[in-house]
Amino acid sequence: MSQTFDVVVIGGGISGCSTAFQLAQRGLKVALLEKDNIGAGPSGKSSAIIRQHYSNELTARMALYSLRVFQNFEEQVGGECGFTRTGFVCVVAAKDLAGLEANVALQRRVGIQTELLSPESVREIMPALETADVVRAAYEPESGYADPYLTVNAYADAARRVGVKIFQETEVTGVRFAAGKVVGVDTPKEKFDAPLVLNCAGPWAARVARMVGVEAPINPCRVQVSLFVRPAGHEAAHPVIADFIHATYFRSETGQLTLVGLIDPGEANAIVNPDNFKEQVDPDFVLDSGERLIRRFPPMERSQSTGGYAALYDITPDWHPIIDEVPAGSGFFICAGFSGHGFKLGPAVGVMAADLLTRSGTPEFDPSIFRLSRYAEDQPVRGQYEYSIAG
């Protein structure tokens, strides 16, 4: 038995759900196939920090567009995303000062509300922060974080409301081609026919691409997050902090918790089997991330650990996604490889991918810098300054 659609989207994370929503709004008949449940993959486990601090113009514009969606989520998507505005502070040492200044100037040119702060001004925003080693910071008063699981499911509900058929526990096991064009996908349950197929399979995207003979350099990498209870006197939520000196980020979480993760290019080396990896946090990680946290936020010396967890980044060689039709003209598209920063871009990614699939003559965001061939051409996406795994 087979069902026929205009587009099959593979993957029910934020990229797949947001794109399906956009495509159906344009009148296309869309099926979204998810091997597990909506948001069960990395999207649902994201730290979901929503900042606009990016080091190239396109991603900065995408982050700003997406922030406006998160701020007006109920009106623009429907349902709840749990956006919490706390502000975002990014601290750097002297070696990164010139880059930070150039970057903030770039962000201001595209309309992002951001400014440079002295260490003294940072302490006015968060008095408990240690700033002796900080030369300058970038501050975004509008940024914060969302609830990732709520957000992805709200996007899925919105997609259903505009006609998308969502099939959960439905794994794509093969992609069918005829005369160089995609004609559909296979699952253990049934076949789906469609002239357009979009691979939003995150850490599994290279495996799905291989079904059409395409090698996409997207590695599934294990990353960890730890959680600490803030001590008495520090119950109130604090801003999101990106600490490029101690290579960590941390943000408030409900229940008086602070969530900590790393900003570490070395995470690209932790390649694992995405179907079988250790989802518990390592005790060493809790210790190390806790020590880094205390160095920046000393009152956390009196905090208690409540553990943490491990999840997956889908990392490409330049830490930027692949958003492209491969092979050209085939009707098979990849939209994956977000390398640990794709949650906040989700609303814009849906628009970008929908423009690409519908071959819009006036795309809102030009995806060409994310073409797969950039690696063979030695044209990786680069930021303006060296801590560019921030995007």
Ligand SMILES: Cc1cc2nc3c(=O)[nH]c(=O)nc-3n(C[C@H](O)[C@H](O)[C@H](O)COP(=O)(O)OP(=O)(O)OC[C@H]3O[C@@H](n4cnc5c(N)ncnc54)[C@H](O)[C@@H]3O)c2cc1C
């Ligand atoms: C711990 C952690 C912290 C993060 N923090 C942030 C942050 O603070 N800010 C930020 O912007 N980003 C963050 N990210 C990154 C962000 O969450 C991801 O970039 C984003 O969620 C990727 O979404 P996606 O939809 O592209 O992929 P995914 O969420 O990976 O979804 C892919 C889906 O495809 C499904 N799938 C795979 N293969 C198949 C198949 N064959 N058939 C059917 N379905 C299939 C999977 O089950 C999965 O649900 C973080 C990620 C992690 C893991």
